Amino acid sequence: MARVFRVDNPSYADLTVQECSSPSAAELLVYRDDSAAAADHVDGVWAFVDHPDLAHLSVYVVPQGRGGAQITISYVKTQALAGWVRPSRFKNRLRCTPKRPAYA
Secondary structure, three states, X not given: OEEEEEOOOHHHOOEEEEEOOOHHHOOXXXXXXXXXXXXXXXXXXXXXXXXXXXXXXXXXXXXXXXXXXXXXXXXXXXXXXXXEOOOOOOHHHHOOOOXXXXXX
């Protein structure tokens, strides 16, 4: 599971994503579990957090109709469906390594 912090500026993001409603159009299927506390790595399971120091990954969501996203994601209702639909060069960027706090 990756703890994800959503940023408002793409220059602060580790990854830019575009959300799409069709799982067949996405590269990564994401199961959102904001109550998850486990830090085990499972591709496609994201918990959105409220503070960047708690996150493994920061993402900027590119608005619909604009280009520039590095990957497209679609949310799924069960964890069993989460994961990569096709190979992506960004797969290793989603590994769960805690960020170093800015004051360290």
